[in-house]
Amino acid sequence: MRKHNSTNALNEQAILDQCGMAYTLSLIGGRWKPSILWALIRNDKVRYSHFKKVIPEISDRILALHLRELEADKLIRRVVYAEVPPRVEYELTDLGRSMEVMLEQMTTWGAFHKEAVKGSAT
């Protein structure tokens, strides 16, 4: 649990309030969130165990944590089927899907930057 009055936390809050860009980063900026989002963009519905298959290095703890954050931010939806053993599927919400264009641009620019840096001097 996070302290709500450390300088650190106050600073972060202030930034998020005024800067849309920082706010966006806070939503998609966990270590594995890009991977999770990619899986959902490509697969429509993804089960917990499938995430673990396509992102083998992720730990249960962080996977669950990231999923809950994305859900709290209304980017993904959690659908539970009352079966045993349990089945849970995740999918993008409309809001989640609305960021696809942006994410693609980030991917493209990232690739571009990586290329550009590889060879040049300035």
Next chain:
Amino acid sequence: MRKHNSTNALNEQAILDQCGMAYTLSLIGGRWKPSILWALIRNDKVRYSHFKKVIPEISDRILALHLRELEADKLIRRVVYAEVPPRVEYELTDLGRSMEVMLEQMTTWGAFHKEAVKGSAT
């Protein structure tokens, strides 16, 4: 200094290698980098002390650190004038300027998301 063989570091590296989006996030994803980048987009040339004026809460340590990272990633350029007291100006490189469109999109989407989340249920 970072350990280069902790699980943590290895995971991060693996992600950056294969995912352009995560790579992009790693370049612009420090707490104050959005603010720094904004200042540069709006002002062309910015001095160290000016950063501190427009981002009052930032600490010297982090400001210098972020600037050095952005420079190492070829997004900004550091120009030193041999005067006393010293004068140093920072500006975006071409590569840095090439991300403006993307940053604007992130800002726009962030604002959109914030609005969308404010009122709705799903």
Next chain:
DNA sequence: TTAGCCACTAACAAAAATGTAAGTCATGCG
């Protein structure tokens, strides 16, 4: 001579993010 300026840096401390290992739950099957 001392104080002030600017752009930092170093040593240390705190907070936040991530990772590890082990357990939980309800049920159906042998």
Next chain:
DNA sequence: CGCATGACTTACATTTTTGTTAGTGGCTAA
């Protein structure tokens, strides 16, 4: 009964990021 299943928690350890405080250097104006 006892074990397997799938989707998680929980307690704890480690790593990474950020913040705090106190400096540095060379010059110049008081």
